[in-house]
Amino acid sequence: MSFEVVIASGKGGTGKTFISSNLSYFLYTIGVEAIAVDADVEAPDLLLALGGVKEVLWREEFKGQTIEINYDTCVKCGACIKACRFNALKMEDIGPVVDYALCEGFGTCMLVCPTASISFKPVKRGELYAAKSKSEVLVVTGDLDVGEKNSGLLVYNLKKRAREYNAEVLVVDAAPGIGCPVISSLAGANLLIVVVEPSPQSVKGASRLLKLAEKLKIESLAVLNKYDLNPSFAEKIEQNLKCEIVGEIGYDEKVVESYTSMTPLLKMYPKARISKNLVGIFRKIRERLSI
Amino acid sequence: MKIIAVGGGKGGTGKTVLAVNLAYGLAEKGRRVLLVDLDVDNPCTYTFLDIKLRMIKEVYTYKPKILEEKCTLCGECVKYCPVHALVLIPERKLLFFPTLCESCLNCMVVCPEKAILEDKTVIGWIKQGSMGSIDLIVGEIKPGERKTDEVISETLNYALENADSYDLLILDVPPGTGRGVYEALKHADLVIAVTEPTRLGLNDLRKFYKLLNVVKKESVVVINKYGLKKGVYGELEALIEKLKVRVFEIPYDKHLVEAYISGKIVLEVFPESPSAKAIKEIVDELAIVQA
Numbered sequence: 001m002s003f004e005v006v007i008a009s010g011k012g013g014t015g016k017t018f019i020s021s022n023l024s025y026f027l028y029t030i031g032v033e034a035i036a037v038d039a040d041v042e043a044p045d046l047l048l049a050l051g052g053v054k055e056v057l058w059r060e061e062f063k064g065q066t067i068e069i070n071y072d073t074c075v076k077c078g079a080c081i082k083a084c085r086f087n088a089l090k091m092e093d094i095g096p097v098v099d100y101a102l103c104e105g106f107g108t109c110m111l112v113c114p115t116a117s118i119s120f121k122p123v124k125r126g127e128l129y130a131a132k133s134k135s136e137v138l139v140v141t142g143d144l145d146v147g148e149k150n151s152g153l154l155v156y157n158l159k160k161r162a163r164e165y166n167a168e169v170l171v172v173d174a175a176p177g178i179g180c181p182v183i184s185s186l187a188g189a190n191l192l193i194v195v196v197e198p199s200p201q202s203v204k205g206a207s208r209l210l211k212l213a214e215k216l217k218i219e220s221l222a223v224l225n226k227y228d229l230n231p232s233f234a235e236k237i238e239q240n241l242k243c244e245i246v247g248e249i250g251y252d253e254k255v256v257e258s259y260t261s262m263t264p265l266l267k268m269y270p271k272a273r274i275s276k277n278l279v280g281i282f283r284k285i286r287e288r289l290s291i
Numbered sequence: 292m293k294i295i296a297v298g299g300g301k302g303g304t305g306k307t308v309l310a311v312n313l314a315y316g317l318a319e320k321g322r323r324v325l326l327v328d329l330d331v332d333n334p335c336t337y338t339f340l341d342i343k344l345r346m347i348k349e350v351y352t353y354k355p356k357i358l359e360e361k362c363t364l365c366g367e368c369v370k371y372c373p374v375h376a377l378v379l380i381p382e383r384k385l386l387f388f389p390t391l392c393e394s395c396l397n398c399m400v401v402c403p404e405k406a407i408l409e410d411k412t413v414i415g416w417i418k419q420g421s422m423g424s425i426d427l428i429v430g431e432i433k434p435g436e437r438k439t440d441e442v443i444s445e446t447l448n449y450a451l452e453n454a455d456s457y458d459l460l461i462l463d464v465p466p467g468t469g470r471g472v473y474e475a476l477k478h479a480d481l482v483i484a485v486t487e488p489t490r491l492g493l494n495d496l497r498k499f500y501k502l503l504n505v506v507k508k509e510s511v512v513v514i515n516k517y518g519l520k521k522g523v524y525g526e527l528e529a530l531i532e533k534l535k536v537r538v539f540e541i542p543y544d545k546h547l548v549e550a551y552i553s554g555k556i557v558l559e560v561f562p563e564s565p566s567a568k569a570i571k572e573i574v575d576e577l578a579i580v581q582a
Contacts, residue, residue, distance in 0.1 A: 010332070011302065011335070012301065012304075013466075014302075014303060042466075042467030042468045043300050043301055043302075043467055043495040045301075045494055048490060048494055049491070085353050101470070104395065106373045106393065107373070107397070108397050108400055111397060111400045111401055144468070146469075146501045146502035146505055147468070147470060147472075148469060149440060149470035151467075176303075176467075178333065179331075179332045179432060180438070200338045200552075201307070201333075201338055201551075204333060204338065208332075208333060208434050211435070253519070253521055257521035259523075260489070260490055260521050260522060262490065
């Protein structure tokens, strides 16, 4: 079974993808079999951060389901409308009409329909695919169609597909927040890396995330990113965050540059101070991976 | 009354900072402003405002309540639970995992013994407060709950029901491009898409505009952190040209960073700084739109 490490933050823009891309690249360079999983399916960027696609290995649709009503047999009794907990059905002249935006596709309406006039209908909600990236790291990534729901289920499917490779490590780049997709990212994970920056907003997000990790009984470590933007606040975080801080990273414009040229920082500037710092942190994380 | 939604896809680009500063700037101009924090996973607007929030109401979702004395362990509910939140240990016990439950209540519908009742559980809160002439409504999800979109919708509905006395509603939209974001944008008269001149900002802005094409709303782009070195300026400009939208730039400015990390409003504490001046331009523009 793969060891699963999840990079998350509560607040967006703290450096999750930066850590995820470089951590998976680092593991690759030292010969650890690692797969990078982009679990931010509403705004996926991990493959880009790892250089973009070198070769797509497979691609499949992410399907959900909704329902279809046969108005020839429908007797307009309204039982379906009453049973739906998502207010997705409304009675109109023709009979009950589905609001596809609200329909979750659980089929409660089907269970109560006395004339069996309702059936499931598959719908595409996004896609998932795996690619060898230009930095050689294998990436399993997803893309939820815009305006769609079920991001948590897509993340669940992504992880399931990634686990099939039986790699030593899965590096999971989570979505911002603490909601459904993040919970799916954390389900079954061995280690959470919380990326914090020295701002009250980020600490608030991190604390909410740590509460969630505690509920799910997942061990957590924190990385303090851009700590030099506010050194005195960073010090306070070190004293007060309810989580061991495994390292600090200073602000460096090389990070922006590495994204611009779609090359992981560790590959682009292996000798830079920030890279050496990162490697030091990753070595500490690796010790926790027990691999 | 006009509704302005501040979104953009990527986390950490400055959506909340801009939303709060716009609310402040427009209130200064005498507008009655209601700021609505829809980033329910990690609401941060109030970290910038000197506001004591009071609880308005709890947000609920449905959960089944299993009456053990009536349950015959027949397993029908397990068969129809679409998310495997119910597990039967044959002839011994029915187990319910509330964190997996999607609230469809198929279990209640199919139970032949009527041993399952409809129950409710708290998934979040709506809070309210004010500072000067800015009123604030905040939605917040309870850590461990997954129904982010529902908390967003309830918060939005509550805000819309109470919007009559305002000139402007400013919606602070969460990162991403999913259902919750879609719901928020659907109500907007104008969408402000906040991005940053990085590869990830560019990529996420592209997807955000796919969503904007679906909701068909008027929009402007705000490039925050403009001047950040080694960014993807050429590609970003090319995209914006293709989108044919107006663009505003907020310079990368240490005053804004300082205000941000200390939880202050840059328009208030550094009104003459380059970033404050740029934000004032947007405020002036919105004041015209609203009038």
